[in-house]
């Protein structure tokens with residue numbers, strides 16, 4: 001859950017101006033009916049989409065978005081708005097799911113004038129599902145908006161891309177992310193921690209909320225001890241084996257940043273090694289303690 005941060009609801013501060021420009025175009029009847037929000041994971045694309053949908057359905061919208069108090073806004077908040085559709089799935093999105101969702105858009109809006117369909121992970125659509133969506137993107141039913149989200153834009157069919165207005169959302173400024181994170185709870189968030197999660201503020205927040213006991217600083221202190229020969233690799237690997245994927249991700253981000261700053265080829269090699277280890281960590285049944293031992297041994301050798 002993202003706590004409230006602005007008067008317009010739960011919109012993240014770095015999304016405010018983007019939302020305003022989209023709402024202005026909506027009010028001027030010049031907003032494209034098919035929007036594709038893309039950008040890195042953990043920057044709040046879904047947050048923007050949710051607030052935009054609320055604004056499109058609101059009975060008295062302004063350039064700031066939804067009013068928050070009309071019948072439509074109340075129904076959206078309650079999760080019972082009949083013209084507000086979200087197509088979520090943990091698995092691939094098949095053609096049947098898309099057809100069912102499109103079917104719901106064919107009737108007249110029941111509350112206001114508009115209907116919206118959100119596909120939060122558009123890259124999960126199969127090719128057949130994408131093709132089924134194309135017709136609606138080409139010839140949408142009246143007063144219908146489709147919002148697609150992806151962090152893997154290259155996984156979408158070119159035909160889908162060409163029929164949507166593409167909004168590539170940038171990573172928020174680190175200073176803005178840090179000040180927002182500081183307002184979210186009793187967390188100690190440093191620039192290093194933010195960087196460890198690729199500068200994506202919602203990834204940091206999720207990690208802190210999921211397991212506040214995992215401390216990035218504790219890990220980096222231990223890593224420094226190990227790199228200087230003051231800690232045993234096997235013991236260190238055993239300690240972090242329960243969070244192997246996260247630890248590998250931290251190492252990957254760390255060396256990526258080192259390379260960006262100093263352009264040393266050894267850092268780039270380490271970064272690439274981390275990518276390889278991240279893939280290996282996904283294999284079912286892999287011995288995580290052994291995997292981390294191998295990774296740390298390689299990092300030390302260079």
Ligand SMILES: [Zn+2]
Nearest residue numbers: 058067070073
């Ligand atoms: Zn409203």
